[in-house]
Amino acid sequence: MKDLLDLYENKEPEIVFNWKDAETDAEGWTVINSLRGGAAGGGTRMRKGLDKNEVLSLAKTMEVKFTVSGPAIGGAKSGINFDPSDPRKKGVLERWYKAVSPLLKSYYGTGGDLNVDEIHEVIPITENCGVWHPQEGVFNGHFQPTEADKINRIGQLRQGVIKVLENSTYSPDVSRKYTVADMITGYGVAEAVKHYYSIYGGDVKGKKAIVQGFGNVGSAAAYYLSQMGVKVIGIIDRVGGLINEDGFSFEEIKELFLNKDGNTLKHPNLIPFEEINDKIWDLQADIFAPCAASRLVTKDQVERLIRSGLEMISSGANVPFADKEIFFGPIMEYADEKLSVVPDFIANCGMARVFAYFMERRVQMTDEAIFSDTSNTIKNAIQKTYNNSNSKTGISSIAFEIALKQLV
16 A cells, blocks of 8 residues: 555646736645546635645545545645635635636536635636536536536536535524535544444444534534434534533534534633643543544544544544645554544545536435435445455555555
């Protein structure tokens, strides 16, 4: 696996598009790792201090993810180095998408990502640039459909991603109009936990979990884990967190989900960040779901969780471990050798899978069909790793090997 990984990590990307904004100091990159299958896909993020290397590593991560989620295309990513709280953000995005629109019409598909909203920013701005849909390039480059078929499938994709959830099994509150895009990634992280225990052995009900991050992914993961009978005992967010060693009830987790302030945990008894960061890693948890930013989880935190009896990690964040390597650094390797780590490209592939699902010819548009498809995709990927080895350690290593054999 290491040799395959070295080959893959060190291979230069096929296309690097670099843009400098004429009106601000914003700078952006689209990195297309490869045009496997005639196209590449990956979202657009914005943050102050972002650089080309971050975009490159995420493009390679996307390519690995597509081996699980489909379609069989190359990985790509766009990133803009600019402060997303700056009031000039909209203008920066408009000029960026205008510059990158020839790629989006030909062979590159994008979507929302960190600080860039799929529904309110990506779709309307790319439409104004003459792009039918942010995924149009994937249709043209990979699927090469007839014009009529393309119209139908783009319509299906457009409708599907922003579909409002009507089924109370999947929505914390149907009156609040949560969409597929709001919930699907966190759902996948929770389903990865469920399938891990059903395949490798053990009952998920009554297991104790810690969730890191309470944005879209973390809050939804906590909600669905609690719904399946997991006791969430700790939540750590950037502003602070909460601990209940007996486990929060499903109603309490649901309340926390409904009361969050945007992507931030809100509670009158919030424990300050420094204090919770000192305590949470020593709680006796079976499951850890890192769902915050990339590269936050340290070796010390992993060691403390293991000492307290941790069994498995379901990676909601892309590259959750604080390694400098693109994929498989020493902290991740240490975790993978000591416990069961379901890697990010399986656990958080929900949104990528939704895109792939809606790109297929006429699919069912019910909540159940969409969510079951993501669940089955994750289940199949975990089953494949188990079929290679039923050991509860080294899961990520095996999963990477399966993926990289398709790419190198």
